[in-house]
Amino acid sequence: MDCIFCAIADGAADARVVAETESALAFLDANPLAPGHTLVVPKDHYETLDDLPPAEGRAVFSLLHRLVPAIEAAVDADGSTVGFNNGAAAGQEVDHVHGHVIPRFAGDGGGPIHGVVGSRPDLDEGDLDDIAAHIAAAVGE
Numbered sequence: 800m801d802c803i804f805c806a807i808a809d810g811a812a813d814a815r816v817v818a819e820t821e822s823a824l825a826f827l828d829a830n831p832l833a834p835g836h837t838l839v840v841p842k843d844h845y846e847t848l849d850d851l852p853p854a855e856g857r858a859v860f861s862l863l864h865r866l867v868p869a870i871e872a873a874v875d876a877d878g879s880t881v882g883f884n885n886g887a888a889a890g891q892e893v894d895h896v897h898g899h900v901i902p903r904f905a906g907d908g909g910g911p912i913h914g915v916v917g918s919r920p921d922l923d924e925g926d927l928d929d930i931a932a933h934i935a936a937a938v939g940e
């Protein structure tokens with residue numbers, strides 16, 4: 800398979816692995832946005848969060864949860880931005896689901912995660928009610 804994250808998970812490609820569980824792996828981003836920028840992936844290949852089975856989702860989030868304070872401590876960060884680019888439209892560049900932990904530092908010049916969109920949508924109360932209802936129905940509530 801021509802997937803760099805699968806190759807890392809299989810030991811066929813090098814990476815600076817920082818943590819590993821039975822089904823999840825964490826390693827430094829090869830093109831870091833900050834010192835300590837770490838990726839967390841399921842060891843098996845799933846393209847997006849939509850494809851990730853619940854057990855693998857829990858494994859990825861559990862490892863992310865453990866890593867955030869450890870990474871912040873290791874690089875003396877003041878906080879971190881944690882997120883997934885889910886799908887090409889969101890900027891996902893490797894088609895193997897991965898979460899980013901990007902350490903943040905006071906005055907680093909970066910923006911909040913709110914900056915990922917160019918402009919906020921113009922939604923009224925009725926629009927928000929409709930969207931909430933559609934999401935709740937889709938998630939099965």
Ligand SMILES: [Zn+2]
Binds near residue numbers: 805
């Ligand atoms: Zn893969």
